Amino acid sequence: MAPEQLIAEREGPVTLLRMNNPDKLNALSPVLTRELIEALEEAGADRTVRAVVLTGEGRGFCAGADLGTLEQPYRRGERPSLSAFLSEGYNRLIPLVTGAPQPVVAAVNGVAAGAGVSLALACDLRVASEDASFTAAFSRIGLVPDSGACYLLPRILGRARALEFALLSERVDAHAALAMGLVNRVVPADRLLQEAMALARRLAELPTVALALTRRLFDETAILSLQETLEREARAQDEAAATRDHLEGVLAFLEKRAPSFTGE
Ligand code: T3D
Numbered sequence: 001m002a003p004e005q006l007i008a009e010r011e012g013p014v015t016l017l018r019m020n021n022p023d024k025l026n027a028l029s030p031v032l033t034r035e036l037i038e039a040l041e042e043a044g045a046d047r048t049v050r051a052v053v054l055t056g057e058g059r060g061f062c063a064g065a066d067l068g069t070l071e072q073p074y075r076r077g078e079r080p081s082l083s084a085f086l087s088e089g090y091n092r093l094i095p096l097v098t099g100a101p102q103p104v105v106a107a108v109n110g111v112a113a114g115a116g117v118s119l120a121l122a123c124d125l126r127v128a129s130e131d132a133s134f135t136a137a138f139s140r141i142g143l144v145p146d147s148g149a150c151y152l153l154p155r156i157l158g159r160a161r162a163l164e165f166a167l168l169s170e171r172v173d174a175h176a177a178l179a180m181g182l183v184n185r186v187v188p189a190d191r192l193l194q195e196a197m198a199l200a201r202r203l204a205e206l207p208t209v210a211l212a213l214t215r216r217l218f219d220e221t222a223i224l225s226l227q228e229t230l231e232r233e234a235r236a237q238d239e240a241a242a243t244r245d246h247l248e249g250v251l252a253f254l255e256k257r258a259p260s261f262t263g264e
Pocket of ligand 1: 063116146
């Protein structure tokens with residue numbers, strides 16, 4: 001069945017995923033969540049995909065959970081389990097981003113709220129349009145940050161800034177987001193996709209396995225001692241060293257030429 005709320009395109013080694021539920025600022029409806037999961041599973045299984053770019057259609061990047069899905073049960077006085085909803089949806093989606101075998105770049109075109117911020121934070125790098133903005137949003141509706149935000153926000157912003165962002169749910173514009181370290185770079189709106197794709201193409205030329213292992217080490221070692229970190233690094237180094245790209249990198253250096261990485 002053709003995707004309804006996600007447009008997936010392939011440009012050479014880069015897969016471009018456009019969330020396409022613009023009337024709701026790309027809120028994560030059950031359909032969009034499922035389609036994102038399927039598209040990321042597909043990209044993850046394809047070794048020729050060397051980078052992924054995630055963006056939104058219209059004026060939103062992603063407004064988080066589709067609150068419309070809660071309207072009917074809440075008006076009927078029912079309180080469906082949100083943890084069950086999370087387990088089936090976002091808790092499957094986020095690890096597909098943070099654990100993708102290739103780098104994932106968020107091209108944040110507009111507002112990101114709630115789980116939409118979590119989704120952007122789960123990506124390896126964030127390029128924001130000057131029109132982008134960010135709000136935790138959870139506290140405004142009496143919820144706690146979810147979809148990995150409690151892990152990602154303090155690590156990316158530091159505890160004090162993360163708490164301010166999460167507790168107050170103020171709307172932070174693109175330049176303030178850059179100053180906070182929430183995004184890696186800000187570009188004019190009309191250049192966003194061009195810049196994000198150029199960054200993705202650059203990443204796609206790098207040794208993909210080593211990049212994914214680097215990200216995994218950063219995530220795993222955050223809660224480990226230095227000694228445990230040294231051991232994890234050594235084990236991962238054996239995995240990286242077994243790749244063709246490692247061999248190519250060393251030989252290229254010794255032969256004083258540019259390396260040609262293939263992701264193998
Ligand atoms: O199951 C669970 O819910 C648990 C999981 C929770 C994870 C979460 O993500 S909780 C947080 C959910 N998200 C929010 O609370 C954000 C809600 N939206 C907003 O606060 C604002 O819309 C924004 C700050 C994102 C943008 O504001 P603004 O003024 O630029 O746009 P707007 O006019 O509010 O929104 C435009 C339309 O999008 C509007 O529809 P309409 O009136 O034109 O028909 C609005 O209702 C719709 N929309 C925006 N966000 C959502 C949404 N529709 C459904 N769900 C949304 N999250």
